[in-house]
Amino acid sequence: MGRYPCCDEVGVKKGPWTPEEDQKLVEYIKKNGHGSWRHLPKSAGLNRCGKSCRLRWTNYLRPDIKRGKFEEEEERLIIHLHSVLGNKWSSIATRLPGRTDNEIKNYWNTHLKKKLLLMGIDPITHRPITNLDLIANLPNLLSHTNIKNLSISCDQSLHQLHTDAAQFARIQIIQSLLHVLSSPHPTYPADILLQLMNNKLEGISQLVSAQAGLIPNDIEGLKQSSNVFDDQEIASKIMDDISKQRDQLFSANADGAVVAAANYSFPSLVSSSPENASSVDHQKQIEQIISSNSSSAAACSSSSTPFDAWDGLHFSDQDAAELGWKDILEQISW
DNA sequence: AACATTTACAACCGCCACTCC
DNA sequence: AGGAGTGGCGGTTGTAAATGT
Numbered sequence: 001m002g003r004y005p006c007c008d009e010v011g012v013k014k015g016p017w018t019p020e021e022d023q024k025l026v027e028y029i030k031k032n033g034h035g036s037w038r039h040l041p042k043s044a045g046l047n048r049c050g051k052s053c054r055l056r057w058t059n060y061l062r063p064d065i066k067r068g069k070f071e072e073e074e075e076r077l078i079i080h081l082h083s084v085l086g087n088k089w090s091s092i093a094t095r096l097p098g099r100t101d102n103e104i105k106n107y108w109n110t111h112l113k114k115k116l117l118l119m120g121i122d123p124i125t126h127r128p129i130t131n132l133d134l135i136a137n138l139p140n141l142l143s144h145t146n147i148k149n150l151s152i153s154c155d156q157s158l159h160q161l162h163t164d165a166a167q168f169a170r171i172q173i174i175q176s177l178l179h180v181l182s183s184p185h186p187t188y189p190a191d192i193l194l195q196l197m198n199n200k201l202e203g204i205s206q207l208v209s210a211q212a213g214l215i216p217n218d219i220e221g222l223k224q225s226s227n228v229f230d231d232q233e234i235a236s237k238i239m240d241d242i243s244k245q246r247d248q249l250f251s252a253n254a255d256g257a258v259v260a261a262a263n264y265s266f267p268s269l270v271s272s273s274p275e276n277a278s279s280v281d282h283q284k285q286i287e288q289i290i291s292s293n294s295s296s297a298a299a300c301s302s303s304s305t306p307f308d309a310w311d312g313l314h315f316s317d318q319d320a321a322e323l324g325w326k327d328i329l330e331q332i333s334w
Numbered sequence: 335a336a337c338a339t340t341t342a343c344a345a346c347c348g349c350c351a352c353t354c355c
Numbered sequence: 356a357g358g359a360g361t362g363g364c365g366g367t368t369g370t371a372a373a374t375g376t
Contacts, residue, residue, distance in 0.1 A: 014345080014346075015344095015345075015346090015369085015370095016344070016345075016370090016371095017344090017345090036360095036361080037361080037362075038360080038361070050361090050362095051346085051347095051361095051362085052345080052346080054362075054363090055344090055345070055346080056344095056345085058363095059344080059345085060344080087365065087366090088364090088365090089364075089365065090363075090364060090365085101363095101364075101365085102343090102344080102345085102365095103343085103344095105365075105366085106342075106343050106344080107342095107343090109342090109343095110341070110342055110343075111342090
């Protein structure tokens with residue numbers, strides 16, 4: 001019902017419009033208005049279907065169309081509107097004068113989606129990405145971001161790039177792990193989550209606690225005694241950022257335990273492939289993680305500092321040479 | 335320089351909702 | 356009421372340009 005077959009007509013031209021065709025269409029519409037799109041091509045002397053003419057006019061030839069790069073303000077507006085409206089491109093377009101729905105849709109798919117992913121934001125839900133795949137990949141990721149073992153032969157800018165990446169990656173990891181562990185989700189039995197937290201995340205929670213002043217531990221001393229970081233300035237930066245993350249996510253209860261901040265709403269789990277993610281698979285995934293981390297967990301138990309939780313994961317010289325910012329981002333953006 | 339791969343975006347396709355008769 | 360005609364929308368594809376090897 002309702003579909004007209006004009007685009008299936010034999011002999012009707014398809015594909016890119018030529019300047020001559022554009023000119024014919026513009027001149028005709030300026031003179032007569034578009035009227036019925038179905039009958040326009042014949043009247044305008046165009047060998048195109050009406051739908052093609054309508055699209056060409058509304059998306060490219062209309063005089064009120066704003067061409068050129070999207071400004072930052074427009075980007076922000078699109079992201080905001082998308083978070084509210086979803087893929088309602090025409091609705092979004094009505095709030096951006098001069099921009100077409102097609103243009104906004106294309107810009108979203110080619111630029112903004114990637115931008116959000118790189119920022120660790122799910123472009124569909126507009127919430128921080130939380131994904132069990134990240135935990136599964138944790139040993140790899142940490143090994144690739146271990147500052148201590150970065151090759152000293154790297155030049156300073158490369159070193160800075162790596163340390164920035166490491167800093168970003170660690171914050172991402174902590175945030176994501178805490179989201180996973182704090183999300184009530186029937187798929188993940190509490191005992192498994194607790195085991196995971198006790199094993200692998202002992203060091204992280206200690207670190208967060210120490211930062212909160214909940215464990216009597218001089219943070220400066222902690223940093224000095226830690227031999228994980230070669231560069232104390234970087235270490236300090238990392239601690240500050242983790243601190244910020246912590247403040248957003250946690251507060252201390254009366255017992256001195258770290259608890260989720262009351263006013264913080266943890267995002268729900270977002271699977272990288274929800275269609276394939278069965279609860280059995282996820283449970284297996286968690287169990288695998290626990291078993292694969294059991295050795296480093298044992299190491300954690302005898303750790304002298306919370307930073308040791310990151311240890312046992314090494315960055316070979318070859319890795320150091322081969323890895324770059326992009327590699328790390330790829331690992332944390334799925 | 336040549337070829338392969340990736341990116342950007344114009345254009346198309348098919349579905350849906352609305353209006354008219 | 357319901358079928359036909361039409362416009363609009365969102366998803367997808369095709370391809371030129373840019374970039375990498």
